Amino acid sequence: MQNVLPSRGNNEETKDIEPQNLTLDNIETALAADTKVKLAGLDVDAPLTKLGILRGKVISKKKFFSVAKDGFGFCSVIFGWDMHDMTYFRELKISNADNGYRDLIAMIDLKSYRRIPWEDNMPFFLVQFHDPDTNEPICADPRSILRTTVGKLHKAGYDAMAGAEYEFYTFQAPRDPTLQGDARTSATTMPYLLQNNTHSLPHLTQGMFGYSLTDPVHNQDWFYKVFETCEQFRCNIEGWHTESGPGVFEAALEFGQVNEMADRASLYKYVVKAISSKHGITPCFMAKPRQGLPGNSGHMHCSIVDKSGKNLFYRGEKDTNPPFKDLEHLSDMGRHFLAGLLDGFSDVMPIIAPTVNSYKRLVENFWAPVTVSWGLEHRAASIRLIAPPTASAKATRFEIRTCGADANPSLVLATIVALGWRGIEKKLELKLPPLGKGQEVGSKEDKGERLPKTLREATTKFMAKDSVAREIFGDDFVEHFGGTREHELRLWDEAVTDWEIRRYIETV
Numbered sequence: 001m002q003n004v005l006p007s008r009g010n011n012e013e014t015k016d017i018e019p020q021n022l023t024l025d026n027i028e029t030a031l032a033a034d035t036k037v038k039l040a041g042l043d044v045d046a047p048l049t050k051l052g053i054l055r056g057k058v059i060s061k062k063k064f065f066s067v068a069k070d071g072f073g074f075c076s077v078i079f080g081w082d083m084h085d086m087t088y089f090r091e092l093k094i095s096n097a098d099n100g101y102r103d104l105i106a107m108i109d110l111k112s113y114r115r116i117p118w119e120d121n122m123p124f125f126l127v128q129f130h131d132p133d134t135n136e137p138i139c140a141d142p143r144s145i146l147r148t149t150v151g152k153l154h155k156a157g158y159d160a161m162a163g164a165e166y167e168f169y170t171f172q173a174p175r176d177p178t179l180q181g182d183a184r185t186s187a188t189t190m191p192y193l194l195q196n197n198t199h200s201l202p203h204l205t206q207g208m209f210g211y212s213l214t215d216p217v218h219n220q221d222w223f224y225k226v227f228e229t230c231e232q233f234r235c236n237i238e239g240w241h242t243e244s245g246p247g248v249f250e251a252a253l254e255f256g257q258v259n260e261m262a263d264r265a266s267l268y269k270y271v272v273k274a275i276s277s278k279h280g281i282t283p284c285f286m287a288k289p290r291q292g293l294p295g296n297s298g299h300m301h302c303s304i305v306d307k308s309g310k311n312l313f314y315r316g317e318k319d320t321n322p323p324f325k326d327l328e329h330l331s332d333m334g335r336h337f338l339a340g341l342l343d344g345f346s347d348v349m350p351i352i353a354p355t356v357n358s359y360k361r362l363v364e365n366f367w368a369p370v371t372v373s374w375g376l377e378h379r380a381a382s383i384r385l386i387a388p389p390t391a392s393a394k395a396t397r398f399e400i401r402t403c404g405a406d407a408n409p410s411l412v413l414a415t416i417v418a419l420g421w422r423g424i425e426k427k428l429e430l431k432l433p434p435l436g437k438g439q440e441v442g443s444k445e446d447k448g449e450r451l452p453k454t455l456r457e458a459t460t461k462f463m464a465k466d467s468v469a470r471e472i473f474g475d476d477f478v479e480h481f482g483g484t485r486e487h488e489l490r491l492w493d494e495a496v497t498d499w500e501i502r503r504y505i506e507t508v
Helices: 061-067 142-155 186-195 215-232 258-278 332-352 409-426 455-463 468-473 475-494 498-504
Strands: 003-006 013-016 036-042 054-060 072-075 103-116 122-130 158-171 237-242 248-253 282-284 300-306 374-376 383-386 397-400
Touching (some): 036 061, 036 103, 036 142, 054 061, 142 158, 142 258, 142 409, 158 258, 186 258, 215 237, 215 248, 248 258, 258 282, 300 332, 300 409, 332 374, 332 383, 332 397, 332 409, 332 455, 332 468, 397 409, 468 475
Parallel strands (some): 036 122, 374 383
Antiparallel strands (some): 103 122, 158 248, 158 282, 158 300, 237 248, 300 397
16 A cells, blocks of 8 residues: 655655565655655663664765665764763773774664654654674664564564553643743753752643543643554554553554564654654653652563464463463463563563663552562563453463563563573473462562562673573673663762752751
């Protein structure tokens, strides 16, 4: 199917070629009416927009055509500094003073082709970063890590499917005519926070009202614009509603092939931030924006299929003698996958929960899992098995519920697939019993290991010499990503918080 989009700069119309059909041979036709192109890649630092920040630029169409085949130089410093462009305290291998913060080669992914609806339908492409000496993907490029991991499944004749759910808070700073024109934007949020306590920033809506049909009406232009723009930008939303918390919303993204799902999850956040800004709204994907309120989750769903698309986690016939009753409809492959997840889960927590703030969400009594745990349709466990009889056979899958909305979807999905595939290859067996209905995480019935309580504890486990993370991703990635987390921890160690000032300013 071809879409007809209005061209920019003239009154002609151009037929837009579907991404799967775009090639070097027809790309000039697809971009005939355009003058410029926007390109972006993911870095590895926290968090996506921020963790895995989209870093990019606009280039001329002429330049784009000249680099579409062989790529172009992109400064490696995006892998040498943090989310606020501060170079890491300990310089890392990819980008450092010794190599002059040299250029990487950014290879354009033609299949990622989209048009940006809120920027006059400007063409948009994602890139992957390669080493200029070897032309191999660099060890820390999130999109390449996922594709390398999924490639192991492809070699065996399989593929992975995935889904994503994201919660986020919304805030709206008071209007400031000195910073805004007639159109309201979110440009006043940071100036407001520089002059006021963070907890005084107003929520978009008030109260705890999950699945409200009336709350969205208060901001319906923004609410429906997000939904519609996601469809236009090919990061389609399946379900879109309020969640429990003041100004909290949740989107379930359309289920699909895992590589595509990761891209759509990244671009979904891009859409939300862009559209929200035009409405004077600041969306917040940090894991725990408010003390005493629920945090923002980023649940991920995953299954494995064969070449025909058949779900391989469904057993077919009910097992009349399973090791645990919860497994009676789960295939042997699914059981090995689950065992792999459980076996390595605590070693990869800096990917699942990448910021200091992430661990404020992972506390008891806030619907957030805090142990290595699983259970059939158990929403308190780290891993929820979704399978018959409550789900259809084709919907059999795992939902990883520990992930926060601050995590990088490419890295998280690569981790889920890599851990599960390791379980399949090693034929790991399940030893941990499931959480039963009514059993609480962390209770005496929960036999699972307590997950790391801090980023420091998680990073130490992640970087240990015998870490499962090193086995599935290699030393180069672990040293780089672990180094970025050590940098984050040093900044946190040096920070003086509002809590400290309020508690100690007059009393010590």
